[in-house]
Amino acid sequence: MKIPGRVPISIVVITLNAERTLKQALESVAEWADEIVIVDSGSTDATLHIARQFNCRVIYRKFNGFGSQKQYAVNQAKNDWVLVLDADEIVSEQLANEIAALFISDLPICAGYTLPRNLIFLGRVLQHSGQNRQPVLRLFNRRKGHITPVPVHESVQVEGPIGQLSGLLIHYSYGSLHDYVLKMNQYTTLSAEEMALRHKKANIPLQGLRFLFTFLKIYFFKGGLLDGYPGFVWALLSAVYPVIKYSKLQELHDGDEKLKTRPELAFDRL
Structure with missing residues (x-):
């Protein structure tokens, strides 16, 4: 399915020296997302150069924990709907189409949606190991949800029904x-x-x-x-x-x- 125009959501990403995967992550959303917000905590590699290539809105903020940093990024979004994307995650074409379909006729009926995520580890998709199609809540209405304010292993919490999407979010977390x-x-x-x-x-x-x-x-x-x-x-x-x-x-x-x-x-x- 070809996505008809821009989808009214903001992609929010936090970065620090993310040049290894950032280009691929942004390529997977740049053509259809209305806005990309990057909150960087002091990258010294090509991260900021890559972000400018995709016309991202880049904001500097000192890092003080993953939960706080991501919530700050969410707060900078101009749209109510946000997709929290890590710099090493890629939105598959199927998932992009599913997200767009939620907005074609009207606004989504749920407060948030889980996305199935697969981990690439040592060059291989882990089909087992507890990592196959692991659901993560990343797409949500920021007026109805927030990111837990913990230093690590943060999560999204929403008030309202949660839907499920089936397109994959591909996680290239570890290059080595x-x-x-x-x-x-x-x-x-x-x-x-x-x-x-x-x-x-x-x-x-x-x-x-x-x-x-x-x-x-x-x-x-x-x-x-x-x-x-x-x-x-x-x-x-x-x-x-x-x-x-x-x-x-x-x-x-x-x-x-x-x-x-x-x-x-x-x-x-x-």
């Missing part, structure tokens, strides 16, 4: 294992800091069991072994992730305990 490790380090730190603020404790003796349970769940019960070598690596790294997260939480707790007994150490943090 090096990229994965960098993101895991960032995300586990943010998660540990958020849990520390909620005074959550790390149960260190359970970490071995947590690792084993997570690996077995993804690799066997969710069929990761059917995804070959990428499925094995995904299950392994996914099992390592919570161990690192809770270990960092324990590290923060130990640091706070040292400050209580030796307050002079606080000067080391200045």
